[in-house]
Amino acid sequence: MGSSVGKLCALLSTLGLFHTGCVTSKAPPNPAAQSIQSVEPTIDLLVSTRLFNTTEPCGCTSTPLGDVSRIAALLKQKPERSLLLDAGGLRYEPKSIPPSQRPQARLKADFIEKTWHELSAIASLQPEDLRGEQGITELQGFRRLVANVSGLPDGLAVAKEVRTIQGIAFGIIGLADPNGAWPAGITVNDPAEALSTQLQALQNAGVVDVIVLAGLPRDKVRRLSRKFPAVKLWVSGADDSVHEGVELPEQSDGALIVTPGYKGERIYRISLHPKQSGGLHWQLVSTPKQRQRQVAVLGERAREAEKLLTTLTSDPSADPTFVKTRQEELASLRSQIAELSKEPVRGDGYVTAELVSISRSLPRDPQVRHKLDELDRQIGTANLSVLSGPPPDALPGSPRYVGNASCLGACHYHEAAHKLWQTTQHSRAYRTLVEVGKELSYDCVGCHTTAFDAPAGSNLFTIHKWEQATNPPTGIGPDLRHVGCEVCHGPGSLHVAAPGKVKIPTPRPDASTCQQCHTPEHSDTFEWKAYARGILGEGHGAATKEALGSGPTGKELRQAARQKAAAH
Numbered sequence: 001m002g003s004s005v006g007k008l009c010a011l012l013s014t015l016g017l018f019h020t021g022c023v024t025s026k027a028p029p030n031p032a033a034q035s036i037q038s039v040e041p042t043i044d045l046l047v048s049t050r051l052f053n054t055t056e057p058c059g060c061t062s063t064p065l066g067d068v069s070r071i072a073a074l075l076k077q078k079p080e081r082s083l084l085l086d087a088g089g090l091r092y093e094p095k096s097i098p099p100s101q102r103p104q105a106r107l108k109a110d111f112i113e114k115t116w117h118e119l120s121a122i123a124s125l126q127p128e129d130l131r132g133e134q135g136i137t138e139l140q141g142f143r144r145l146v147a148n149v150s151g152l153p154d155g156l157a158v159a160k161e162v163r164t165i166q167g168i169a170f171g172i173i174g175l176a177d178p179n180g181a182w183p184a185g186i187t188v189n190d191p192a193e194a195l196s197t198q199l200q201a202l203q204n205a206g207v208v209d210v211i212v213l214a215g216l217p218r219d220k221v222r223r224l225s226r227k228f229p230a231v232k233l234w235v236s237g238a239d240d241s242v243h244e245g246v247e248l249p250e251q252s253d254g255a256l257i258v259t260p261g262y263k264g265e266r267i268y269r270i271s272l273h274p275k276q277s278g279g280l281h282w283q284l285v286s287t288p289k290q291r292q293r294q295v296a297v298l299g300e301r302a303r304e305a306e307k308l309l310t311t312l313t314s315d316p317s318a319d320p321t322f323v324k325t326r327q328e329e330l331a332s333l334r335s336q337i338a339e340l341s342k343e344p345v346r347g348d349g350y351v352t353a354e355l356v357s358i359s360r361s362l363p364r365d366p367q368v369r370h371k372l373d374e375l376d377r378q379i380g381t382a383n384l385s386v387l388s389g390p391p392p393d394a395l396p397g398s399p400r401y402v403g404n405a406s407c408l409g410a411c412h413y414h415e416a417a418h419k420l421w422q423t424t425q426h427s428r429a430y431r432t433l434v435e436v437g438k439e440l441s442y443d444c445v446g447c448h449t450t451a452f453d454a455p456a457g458s459n460l461f462t463i464h465k466w467e468q469a470t471n472p473p474t475g476i477g478p479d480l481r482h483v484g485c486e487v488c489h490g491p492g493s494l495h496v497a498a499p500g501k502v503k504i505p506t507p508r509p510d511a512s513t514c515q516q517c518h519t520p521e522h523s524d525t526f527e528w529k530a531y532a533r534g535i536l537g538e539g540h541g542a543a544t545k546e547a548l549g550s551g552p553t554g555k556e557l558r559q560a561a562r563q564k565a566a567a568h
């Protein structure tokens with residue numbers, strides 16, 4: 001085996017190809033690794049795409065997904081037989097970054113980049129990787145895999161790479177989308193032409209197991225797969241129609257096409273079971289979980305078909321031909337279910353490919369987790385360093401934010417409402433961030449405070465001053481930590497000054513007010529009536545709560561969703 005790898009290295013060097021296995025010293029035999037190999041001789045390819053500057057998930061959802069430390073832990077379960085592949089788009093989101101948030105975004109982008117580098121990952125390139133304030137220069141010191149992009153600094157990109165795992169050489173090629181929003185000075189050439197050139201070089205080197213990391217949508221990947229059947233595995237890394245990824249891999253003329261989810265929430269795990277002779281046979285075999293889900297879907301369709309047939313057979317006027325067609329469809333469904341219920345036939349060498357949810361049920365790598373905690377501290381320091389005071393004041397004559405204490409102190413009428421508010425999650429919203437070290441992160445703080453970045457409202461400077469003070473600080477405005485009255489009802493200064501004459505700006509907020517923060521991404525169980533039941537009561541919309549009737553509260557919906565997620 002060592003001799004064949006040596007010959008491969010020599011040939012690759014002659015052809016000018018990069019191969020990490022050829023630049024490392026030969027390690028002494030590892031008895032532990034040999035033992036593991038004999039028990040579990042699989043090779044795992046973990047595939048991600050478009051992390052979009054996301055290191056960890058929002059903790060407010062019922063099933064938080066994604067976490068670079070959990071991906072790292074998966075990879076390290078069998079490091080000598082695993083490889084992390086990323087189709088690019090990991091540094092930034094495809095949207096403008098406010099100046100105040102650029103330091104945080106840069107820190108997170110570099111953290112992901114360094115973590116992937118330390119994990120020996122291979123990452124391709126997408127336009128989002130060049131959206132930083134410093135543009136292309138931010139990637140200096142790192143290396144990306146892309147065959148059809150020019151205009152990058154020397155040494156930043158390679159067209160292809162060869163990695164040898166368990167004696168099997170994998171040729172990996174990166175492709176970028178010419179239609180992407182690339183910065184000036186970058187030229188993206190035709191993917192097919194670039195792929196043809198790189199495939200020929202790999203074939204000349206004797207590399208037969210080729211993988212393409214494509215920053216392309218699935219329809220373009222499908223067309224390429226039909227044109228280049230020599231590629232064994234295609235990664236569609238930029239399909240905006242399926243942010244959550246595609247659960248089942250596609251097969252195209254013997255090749256596999258996989259589509260991971262965005263933000264590291266769902267990645268693909270391709271497990272390769274080599275042949276006894278040592279090579280690979282890319283025969284796809286479904287996993288038990290995949291077969292179970294397919295059986296469930298087909299079972300539901302079969303039950304619907306049975307109901308329809310029951311109705312048809314009891315109807316004398318039913319068209320016999322139509323009835324026969326439905327009977328044949330039901331028989332076909334039952335046949336498919338029976339086939340899926342059997343254990344699949346595995347030949348000499350096969351492949352499984354499954355979309356894995358990076359949920360909290362997975363362990364976190366302690367080293368990466370420790371670095372994430374340190375990143376939070378760095379982010380807090382960087383964010384505070386660019387602020388020197390409160391946000392701009394309101395226009396003359398406009399209402400200003402005063403905080404819950406002023407609302408309560410202005411009129412005894414609000415005492416019951418304030419007492420009820422203290423029983424809700426809104427009253428502890430900012431505290432939940434402090435408990436996990438996210439109180440100075442722009443990813444979270446806007447929806448856990450009042451009037452964040454609004455005129456005469458709060459910002460990280462004022463919130464931090466209140467958090468650090470033992471006595472009420474002066475000159476920085478009211479205490480707007482947590483989700484107070486004015487988040488829903490608007491700035492209250494004019495109402496507080498003349499309660500009997502001036503109404504609060506929004507006396508009766510509706511669902512649209514809540515949905516500014518309770519978005520599907522951050523509050524997946526939100527349903528207005530249920531959540532309203534949890535914040536209404538004596539002194540605060542008691543009549544409205546009665547009109548809503550009985551039913552679950554938002555807290556109960558969240559608990560039910562978490563229990564369901566835990567069960568699966």
